[in-house]
Every structure is written in C-alpha cells, then in structure tokens.
Amino acid sequence: MTSSVFETAVPDPIAYLDQVAATDLGRSYKQRMLDELDVRPGQTVLDLGCGPGTDLAALARAATAAGSVIGVDHDRAAVETARERTAGESGVTVRQADIHDLPLPDGSADRARTDRVLQHVADPARVLGEIHRVLRPGGRLVLGEPDWDTLAVDHPDAGLSRAFTRYVTERAVRNAAIGRQLPRLAVEAGFAVPSVIPITPVFRDVRAADAILGLERTTRRAVAAGYFTEGEARQWLDHLATGPFLAAVTFYCVVAESGSA
Template identity: 50%
Template sequence: MANALGVPSPDKVTYMDTVAAAAVDYKQQLLDLLALKPGLTVLDLGCGPGADLPAMADAVTTSGRVVGVDIDQKMVDAATDRFHDHPHVEIHLGDGHALPFEEATFDRARMDRALQHVADPSAVLSELLRVLEPGGLLRIGEPDWDSLVVDGDLEMNRAFNRFTCSTMVRNATIGRQLARLARAAGFEVESVHTAAPVFHDFALADEIFAFTRNTERAIRAGAIERADGERWLAELQSADFTAAPLMFLLAARKPL
C-alpha cells in the first residue's frame, strides 16, 4: 500500500507487532501504573492487533475482563483471531469519540500511542472519563515526535521531525499535552512520567520510525533536498547509530 505521496507503507498489523516487541520497557511501566488485580474490568482503547492484551488478561485473571477497542476493522479482526479462545477478553470495533459502553463500565482504561491519531483528543478523553467508574484509573502513553533524537546531522534531524509533525502524524506533540488535556476533561492528574527507549539498530529503528520512507516522502514533498536526505540516510546506516524517542506516560484518576 502507498500513501498520498506514492511511498509504500508497511502492513499495519506487522508494524504494530514490531513496535510492541521493541517497546517492552515503557510498556511494562504503563502496565505497572495500571495496578491491575484479579476481578477488574479494563478498557484498552486503540488496542490494535492486541499485542498488549495478554499481560492485562493475565493480571485480571478469568474473574476480570479485558475489552479491546479499535476503529480499524483489520486490527479488530487480527485481535479477535488471537483471542477467540479467551472468554474474558472482548474485542470491539468502535470509535473513541463515541464509545459503545454505558457510564461507569470500567475500573481501568488505557491508551498506548493511539491518542496521537484521533481527530479530537479532548473528546476522546471526555469519553474515557464517562466510561470509567468514579475513582477509576486512566493510563496513557504517547510520544512527542518533535523530540525524536537522532545522533548525527542536527539540522536533518530537525527537518525530519518537522516533516513528521506537520505531515505524518495528526497530533504529533500530544505527549507533552497529556496532563493539561486530562485536567481539562475532568481527570485528576496523579503523575506524568517519561521514557526514552534507545535504539542502536538502524534496521529496527527504520521499521518503527520510517526514516527511509518518511525522508523520501519529505523529499517528494519539497521539505528536504534530495541530496541532503540521501546523504543523511547513508550516514545513519554507515555510522554508529543512536536514536531515542521521548514518551510521556500519564497517570490520572476519575474523581470520586
């Protein structure tokens, strides 16, 4: 599949699984912040193909319930296939702007790298507030794409980030906004943590951050000169590679 600039994009299920496998540390932080225990009901909004559902299902046991929701039918189908034999895991097609659940349905709610893609983050947060029990916990992990650090040519790093923020990601700096938006939606903010996983393998980082694909897109869009973009990519592949994205992890609570 190619995007509007004619550059092929990877299969979404494969991409989501690759990201999940590479982000074990911050995902464990997010899981720990959820403070799950047997019998709880948990919502994973933007669950994708379900890579994060097993750990939550294990934590709440069969006495609890884990509900994954995604707006993409392909993601829902993949997750449904994976968990068809887990009766306490449910997968739903749904839109975070209008969740198909009654008020005060869940003890916990979670989003991981999904709020960056929605049309109205504030509306989604308001929906999460609605479906949580009073005192229920919200945990969100989101990147700040303007803070992606790549060792090497600083101006090319900045140009790549600018293109990503302006063109490739709808809410590219949502991570730094989480606490403010959560308070505005009615949540009590307990804490904000950060995580910055470090990548030294260019091939893996290229799969996740699309250095090659998005540099080509930026070149075709006139945001980066071709000679500069090709030189930067060659340098990233031939030298010692280091890159680190900045993740924000929000811990918030619905008031009693």
C-alpha cells in the same frame, strides 16, 4: 537514495504493531504501563485502540476470570485479528467502534488504557472526555504517547536532522506533540494526574531505529513535501547508514484518575 540498511516497503499495519511490541523497548514500556494501570482481580478493563489485541491477554491475566477486558478499535482487520488471538481468553471481548463515541454505559469500567493511539485521533480531548464518562469514580487511566517534537537524530549537518523532525511533526503525525499535552488534556477532561513518567529510548543501532521510524520511507515523503532536496536526502541517509548512529525520542506514560470512589 536506497540502502540495504533501510526498510523500503511500507509494512502491514498489524505486522508493524507486532514488530514494535516484540522489541525490548516495546516489552519494557508496555510492562511499565501495565504496572501503572494496577489492574485488580474482578475489574472491568478497557483497551482503547486495541489494534490486533497485542495487550489483551496480559490485561485478562491481571483481571482474572472474575473480571472482564473489552478491546475497542475502529479498524475491522485489527478487530478480527484481535478476536482470533483472544478466542481462548475467557472474559475478553473485542468491539469495532470509534473511541470518540464509546458504546459503553456511564461508569461501567474500572481501568482504561490507550497506547500510541491519541497521536492519530481527530480529537484527543473528546476521547479523554469519553473515557472519563465510562470510568467509575476511583477509576484509573494510563496513557502512553510519544512526543515527536523531541525526536533527535545525530547527523554532522544539524539542519538536516531538524528538517526530518519538522517533517514528522508537521506532516507525518496528526498530533505530534500529544505526549507533552496529555497531562493538561486529562485535567481538562476531569481527571487528576498524579504521575507523569518520561521514557526516553536511545537507539544506537540504525536498523532498530529504522524498524520504528522508517527512516528512508519517511525521508522520501519529506523530499516530496519539500523538506529535503534529493541531494540533502542522499547526504542524510548515507551518513545514517554508514556512520555512528544515535537517535532518541521521549515517550510519556501518564497516569490519570477519575476521582474518589
């Protein structure tokens, strides 16, 4: 089942986040999220699920020295890395905490963002409720999440493509359809949702897609879970490695507002 085209080792989580952020796709969607967040000088900005601090410096530049940026993540290694990377950034602090229960007072922030975080949390609605609590009236939240149920990979046997997507949505990602659910969940948490921006990257290069999707690693897990036979997995991966390649998935950028100032 192994091909030199595909990555087989499970990447280090921090290295993976860095890798995605460094791609043209990563830079593009992150800039769009930053633009939509519309950070003003002097504001307090939250990066919830900040990981290794990938976006903290950009947020700090937008808030300026008069503002403050607070990164929050539950993972100790990510928090330590984020602190190291932002050691020279005035006004940036990083806290280890659960974003289901933010260690922040009511109405203490002007802006907040989550980036590919709610697909993994236990209770997205509770997280959104916490964000609504800590944002001031007139505050803005920008959420970015994929909708893995939209994942489409071209293959001569469409059934194999559907099996791969079903495995991803049913087993691999906790909240796989969160992208489409975000506007409803945000409204239920008390936000207004003035804007929903779909971003659909199309991958024509199998290596670029593999860096995001882990095609062989995911296929191996799908075999173990009964979604593919060994023969089907070989057929699936052989074509992806050698034939013309196309894959796409829709990512939603959702802008939410906490009410009148």
